[in-house]
Amino acid sequence: MEIIHETNSADETRSIGRMIASTMLPQTLLCLRGDLGAGKTTLTQGLLEGFGALRPYTSPTFVIMKQYDLPIATSTGIKRIYHADAYRVDSEDFHMLGFEEWCADPQGVVILEWPERVENILPKHRKEITLKALSEITRSICIS
Ligand SMILES: Nc1ncnc2c1ncn2[C@@H]1O[C@H](COP(=O)(O)OP(=O)(O)OP(=O)(O)O)[C@@H](O)[C@H]1O
Numbered sequence: 121m122e123i124i125h126e127t128n129s130a131d132e133t134r135s136i137g138r139m140i141a142s143t144m145l146p147q148t149l150l151c152l153r154g155d156l157g158a159g160k161t162t163l164t165q166g167l168l169e170g171f172g173a174l175r176p177y178t179s180p181t182f183v184i185m186k187q188y189d190l191p192i193a194t195s196t197g198i199k200r201i202y203h204a205d206a207y208r209v210d211s212e213d214f215h216m217l218g219f220e221e222w223c224a225d226p227q228g229v230v231i232l233e234w235p236e237r238v239e240n241i242l243p244k245h246r247k248e249i250t251l252k253a254l255s256e257i258t259r260s261i262c263i264s
């Protein structure tokens with residue numbers, strides 16, 4: 121099944137992120153696909169808000185992965201969020217950094233930008249979201 125949302129501002133995209141967070145179960149890998157500037161990090165900010173992660177929500181492009189330990193576990197038992205960005209790495213780097221361990225955390229959710237960079241080590245069981253810029257301010261967000 122696919123659900124497609126259209127948003128007309130970064131704030132609207134963040135609110136879709138909050139909504140998605142409320143449906144997530146622990147030990148889930150969420151792959152965010154889309155071009156540069158499509159809104160992957162913006163959507164992640166909404167997800168982090170929804171999970172109740174403490175700010176600041178900085179982009180992990182340079183640090184590769186940023187871990188958020190939630191002050192309060194979600195009602196579904198999520199305690200940690202791993203926000204990762206594979207733009208600057210390859211599968212081997214990602215493996216060395218512990219990608220498989222993040223995905224196997226029974227109380228974790230992994231949010232991954234640029235999954236295409238590490239496609240060959242992605243587990244089969246995962247959620248996919250694809251973002252597209254339809255104009256300067258409009259984005260489509262496809263959840264499958
Ligand atoms: N409807 C919208 N939804 C999300 N972002 C929007 C929207 N309209 C405009 N924007 C702007 O688009 C940009 C999206 O940037 P963002 O960092 O989220 O993209 P990204 O997909 O993470 O890019 P990158 O591949 O570089 O990490 C922001 O500057 C944001 O303000």
Ligand SMILES: [Mg+2]
Nearest residue numbers: 160161179233
């Ligand atoms: Mg980004």
